[in-house]
Amino acid sequence: MSAAEVASRAEGERTRPVKLAVLGDPLAYTRSPDLHRAGCAALGLACESLALRTPVAELPATLDRLAREGYTGCNLTMPLKEPALALVGEATPAARRARSVNTITFGDRRSGDTTDGAGFLDLLSAQRRNATTCNVTLLGAGGSARSLALAIADAGGRPVDVISRREPEPGEAWGGTLGKRWSAWGSGAATRAIAVADVLVNCTPLAGDEWPVAVERIPRATLVVDLTYGERVTPWVAAARAAGLEAIDGLALLVHQARRSLIRWLARDVPLEPLLAAVRP
Numbered sequence: 001m002s003a004a005e006v007a008s009r010a011e012g013e014r015t016r017p018v019k020l021a022v023l024g025d026p027l028a029y030t031r032s033p034d035l036h037r038a039g040c041a042a043l044g045l046a047c048e049s050l051a052l053r054t055p056v057a058e059l060p061a062t063l064d065r066l067a068r069e070g071y072t073g074c075n076l077t078m079p080l081k082e083p084a085l086a087l088v089g090e091a092t093p094a095a096r097r098a099r100s101v102n103t104i105t106f107g108d109r110r111s112g113d114t115t116d117g118a119g120f121l122d123l124l125s126a127q128r129r130n131a132t133t134c135n136v137t138l139l140g141a142g143g144s145a146r147s148l149a150l151a152i153a154d155a156g157g158r159p160v161d162v163i164s165r166r167e168p169e170p171g172e173a174w175g176g177t178l179g180k181r182w183s184a185w186g187s188g189a190a191t192r193a194i195a196v197a198d199v200l201v202n203c204t205p206l207a208g209d210e211w212p213v214a215v216e217r218i219p220r221a222t223l224v225v226d227l228t229y230g231e232r233v234t235p236w237v238a239a240a241r242a243a244g245l246e247a248i249d250g251l252a253l254l255v256h257q258a259r260r261s262l263i264r265w266l267a268r269d270v271p272l273e274p275l276l277a278a279v280r281p
Contacts, residue, residue, distance in 0.1 A: 017046040019070055020265070023054040023062060024077035029230050031251060031279050032075050035258040038278035039270045056083050063087055066106065073105045073265040075258070078205060081114070081143040088112035097172045098150050100143030103261040113264060116144050117151025119257030126256070127223055127248070129199060137161040137193045139212045140203035141182075144227055146173035148201065161193040194218060201225040202236065211236045215243045226250055251279055 018040050022032035033049035040047035054062050059080055066074060076084050084101040085091060089109040094117060095101050101112035124131045131152055138145045141164040149160045150173050159175060162168065162182050170177045183189030194200060194213060200222050202212045207228045215236070218224060224240045229250035233241075240247035255275045262270045 015046060017048045018072050018266070019066075020047060020049040020072055021052055021066060021074040022049070022077065023052050023059070023074055023080055025053055025055045025079060027051055027053045027077065030077070031229075031254060032077075032258060034278045035255060035275050036262065038274045039259065039262040040266070042271050042274040043266065043268055045266070054080065056080060059083055060087055063104065063110070067110065071106050073103065073261065075261055076102050076104065084112060094118075094147070094150060098143060098146040099171070099173075100147050102143075102147075102257065103264060105265055113261075114143075114147045115257045115260035115264070116147035116253075117149075117154075118260050119253055120148045121151050121155055122256040122260070123225070123248075123253050124199070126252075127246070129223055131155045131157045133158070134198035135161070135196050136199045136201065137163065137197035138201050138203050139163050141168040142203060145201075145203040146171070148203070149173045161197070163190045163193060191217065197222050199223045199225060201227065203227055207234055207236075209235055211239070215239045215245070218243075218245060220244060222246075224248070225253070227253060229254065255279060 020036040022030050030051050033051055036049035037047045056079060081100040081102050085099055088101060088104060088111055091112040095112050095114045098114050100114050103113040103115050105111045121131050132155055135158060136152055138148060138160050141162050152160055153175060159181055162178055163185060165185055167182050168174060168178060183193055194217055200218060204212055206212045222245065224237065224245050224247035226234045226237050227250040228234055234249045237247040237249045259270050259272060259275055
């Protein structure tokens with residue numbers, strides 16, 4: 001191949017759009033494509049990113065199609081994070097331990113990762129909270145909660161408290177069994193776990209007018225984090241702010257999680273500010 005042909009191929013690869021996607025169900029509202037495009041643009045890369053509603057039963061075929069069509073990667077949201085673990089050729093230790101995949105990279109061997117936990121640590125740092133010293137209470141015990149619990153433990157933080165309808169199965173995310181660190185919704189133990197929380201995180205699908213915890217039960221110094229987000233600030237976060245609490249919705253975490261995914265896909269550092277600007281009102 002001549003030098004001119006090599007240069008021409010290199011130029012074609014540079015200008016060929018990076019193809020990304022986000023999958024979920026119902027996926028009624030998502031800002032992931034905006035973040036994908038902003039992150040690539042910050043590195044001088046063109047990007048095509050789609051939001052694809054994908055029921056669990058259609059996930060295997062959809063992943064196969066994206067791989068065939070030359071996609072670099074995709075993000076996954078509810079309810080696909082846990083089923084995706086069985087559909088990747090290899091998974092990072094974090095994804096295996098959390099039994100949750102939110103980032104898939106296509107290539108010779110399809111790989112899965114979870115950037116929820118690392119993104120959460122980035123979020124805490126941005127909110128001036130020390131992950132190694134603060135008390136974190138998680139509402140819910142699904143894949144996102146497990147990812148957050150593992151990241152806090154790996155950072156040397158205190159064991160999290162978990163409130164859920166049923167006691168979670170033992171697993172590495174919880175350091176074995178949760179024991180007294182788990183409590184059922186509405187129980188006295190749950191009230192105590194909320195009362196000592198420096199950071200209270202809604203990891204459940206509860207949204208709209210159905211709040212995971214009444215705002216008046218949350219201590220004034222607690223950082224409230226709602227992993228759900230929509231076109232407007234979630235009602236729970238809005239009520240918490242009105243009551244004088246520091247509160248953020250899932251869009252804040254999405255920015256940090258998306259940055260971690262982009263770094264994995266592009267093998268380059270991605271600046272934070274262009275992502276924040278992409279979703280800023």
